[in-house]
């Protein structure tokens with residue numbers, strides 16, 4: 001690390017970060033107590049006048065009784081025991097953990113932006129104009145003719161997109177019951193197809209990590225409703241044969257679905273719509289710097305080619321045919337609602353602000369830097385990085401080490417680990433996506449952390465993390481028996 005007191009980078013080697021996470025506990029060594037455990041007061045709420053049955057109302061509530069500084073400290077402490085993109089690098093492959101610029105929060109906080117969704121169209125023309133504007137931006141970015149903003153996450157967008165494909169085939173009198181998904185795809189692709197009632201046909205990858213054209217030819221036929229694909233794929237490799245792939249699927253009467261999780265690699269340079277994709281979702285929280293989805297609450301707009309537009313979810317926003325403002329309407333063969341109203345508006349408005357601020361040159365610049373950063377970092381690591389050259393992300397192999405242990409140990413060096421153990425086509429996968437937000441110095445610190453861990457023994461890895469507020473947690477129990485409320489904690 002630099003010896004320069006001003007912090008300037010005076011060497012080529014940025015070194016590993018020094019790191020120790022805060023650990024706030026009460027006198028019983030319990031983590032920072034909940035607000036309701038600190039100090040409470042009984043507040044009368046006057047349930048007497050309520051029209052609800054007596055057993056659903058109460059006369060008083062126990063509420064936290066804290067001063068503003070106590071409240072501010074509580075949340076600051078929690079943030080100090082956490083790790084986020086504002087703490088340090090966060091190269092969580094496929095998740096595109098960008099920094100969310102604060103000006104977009106200001107835009108979302110404009111009071112006039114938070115209008116009640118049931119208000120009549122004439123009284124919310126500004127809001128509808130911004131929605132139509134975002135639909136237009138996204139359509140142009142993806143090369144799609146119409147866009148719905150309604151789905152609340154990428155996975156929800158996939159499901160909505162597959163429902164649209166299904167409705168389209170049914171309207172054409174076609175009974176197709178299979179969706180083809182490559183083995184490198186995200187788990188949500190398989191889940192969305194299955195949830196929509198399809199049989200999922202898993203497509204093996206070719207040796208170069210891309211779609212195996214012979215296998216695709218064999219898998220696709222008159223039962224194929226769609227192929228779901230992301231390009232670049234989850235190994236960060238561009239599907240160079242995308243036109244041939246589109247031809248195979250279309251010739252069989254199927255549709256091509258684009259998983260937009262990797263759109264950050266293409267922004268302003270190439271468009272799924274021009275590659276032959278018919279339907280796509282946009283993970284606005286990955287590509288357009290809004291808080292992350294993880295199934296929601298994010299936003300996963302869906303774009304379609306014109307022949308699929310009549311099937312979009314309802315309500316949909318459009319410019320009034322007579323050109324006097326905007327309106328909500330139900331598309332002719334709409335698949336119905338996939339979420340309330342027009343979607344998670346306060347997330348979407350941040351995406352609108354981000355796109356408007358960057359403009360076409362800014363978006364193209366973002367993807368160029370994301371690709372440059374991934375390729376630079378890949379060349380700096382001691383771990384083997386099969387495949388390449390890459391787009392916005394790459395997958396290294398932890399080799400003899402367990403990728404999950406590597407991930408835990410990286411936290412001790414003050415960096416967030418990459419995504420691990422996926423895709424399974426690379427053993428002990430470390431799927432890494434630095435994004436465009438990092439500069440060379442941070443990338444070098446990240447590489448130094450990877451390399452430090454690569455040289456460590458099993459005992460050290462097994463004991464990790466040691467510098468975080470919580471040591472290694474039981475992830476399976478956390479996922480299967482989550483305690484999501486303070487009542488559950490009491491139980």
Ligand SMILES: Cc1ncc(COP(=O)(O)O)c(C=O)c1O
Nearest residue numbers: 094153154155186261293294295
């Ligand atoms: C390739 C890919 N597809 C789909 C999704 C699902 O997106 P979301 O988290 O918004 O539901 C993800 C999420 O990480 C992803 O990486």
